[in-house]
Amino acid sequence: MPEITYIEAIRQALWEEMERDERVFLVGEDIGVYGGAFKITLGFLEKFGEDRVIDTPIAESAIVGSAVGAALMGLRPVVEMQFSDFIACAFDQIVNMAAKFHYRMGNSVPLVIRGPSGGGVHGGPFHSQNPEGWFVHVPGLKVVAPSSPYDAKGLLKAAIRDPDPVIYFEHKYLYRRIKGKVPDEDFTVPIGKAEVKREGADLSVITYGAMVHQAFEAANRLSAKGIEVEILDLRTLLPLDREAILGTARKTGKVVIVHEATRTGGVGGEVAAIIAEGAFDRLDGPILRVTAPDTPVPFTAPLEEAFLPNADKIVAAAQRLAAY
């Protein structure tokens, strides 16, 4: 099995799905001639032509709105938000038009919106956000956030084949920093399924996206101190995999939830509520959260370091919880 980067996994998923299905097309800003701000779609215009790789004006709302129209006509649009931060400009079309259409009218809107999210690259307040919490509160959407090249490819293929609108948050910090084994043959990762990425008996870290890697570093350090951490990678944030969340909580009785997004109203609160409702009698200590503070994402290095959760912060929380 070849080892590829996270960004290559995304590129391959797009390429293969476009080869597989004529209905799939890409639409976004600077994705054609330029190949995208992160060069994910470099070479796509030459291969698939301008009907299927569409450069647009700067108009996120119209990009998404027009993608909904095309999806209703049977096409399979894949929208690129140049940065996930700009998805705010398309919020209305996503939450009012795309998300509610099936419930209201019974028509599927097979739409994927993907975009680079997350910090650690000194992007500042408008090129670093993790906006998944905004969308997890919207029935009708599905929200995914892969942590590995395998999941990045499999979840993107699943999203493109899914009949409903899927928001796909790819973490830009991981793009070229991590590699992983990805099979050559076609595969998908099911939407709605979390995965235990590391088995452990003493404590669970429930997380997703780039924080999975921080959790691994923390787990290695904690293992040296005799604490075996189980890492549950949520992978899909809407709908959450309740069974997997309750499974690991019941197994270890101690849960640290980690996300890079800010704290209040984040996915972590919902995960904690699921555990409190479904596994309260199995808990040996409080459910803890390690998250970014409730601030915009700061630009300069010392501030961004203070903002981002990391292995140190996870280790500290885990040790506090392990003492129970």
Added chain:
Amino acid sequence: MNHSGLTRDQLLDVYYHLRLTRSLEERIGILYRQGKIFGGVYLSTGQEAVSVGAAYALGPGDIIVPSHRDMGAHLLRGIQPREILAQYLGRLGGLSRGRDGNVHYGDIQRGDVAFISPMADGIPVATGVALALKRQGKGRVAMTWFGDGASSRGDFHEGINLAAVLRVPVVFVCNNNQYAYSTPLSRQTRVPDIAARAGGYGIAGTIAEGNDVLAVYEAAKEAVERARRGEGPSLIECKTMRMRGHSEHDDASYVPRQLLEEWRAKDPIQGFEARLREWRILDESEEARITKRMAEELEAAVAWAEASPFPEGKDVEQGVYST
């Protein structure tokens, strides 16, 4: 016998759809006052020609993305009065099966994309529909309607600009009825004509007398043909007047009475009727026949809609997703 390129039967069909729109809406207004319909009731009384005239320019394969005062366009796509009544009544027989109300209806199978409340959201959607139709290469076109108020929203700009840049086959019809809820046009824009904005997008723009159904039809026909030829989008501004409140709860006391009187004299149905009589297409017996046909149809439609069951509360979580 040929007016605006329409045959005698077609002209009578246009007349029938104008009359049916008004009668069905009057019936909905009655049901609202009887306390049988709850929530918003958005009527197109006095503006029926904008919807009927423009939609009449479309062919069977074309797609509409209507706004909230476009019952005429829905009827022309084959949406049945009984489905609209059941929609307003919140019944399973309505087009959204009670999931959504009043004017939020359509049917993709019949080429009709359902409206949602945020104004101008349909404009980018119509652009995307047209993008898909262009790719099919069969000369099909999309048409969307919106009000003068919607022209202030960003999606108006983004959606029309994107359509212009991509040169997709779509016709944008602005129903300028002078008021967006209580806000007059002068508080919406300093531009006297919404159509003038077409120049800013490099597309064709034209003004039609919105209460003249054949003028609207002719402007729409030209725009539809332009789109079919692959020459891109057009913007048509239809000048008309909102003769009732924004919704039926609204007495529109903020609208000068004199303005309403001026426009009442330009009623689109009376005006068209007079011309049809002058052309000897419509006589009293024909009119009586149409009136009788409509009354019978609407009676049956109301009975059907009122007999349609409500959805059950236990099903509230069904259908959020396709699977």
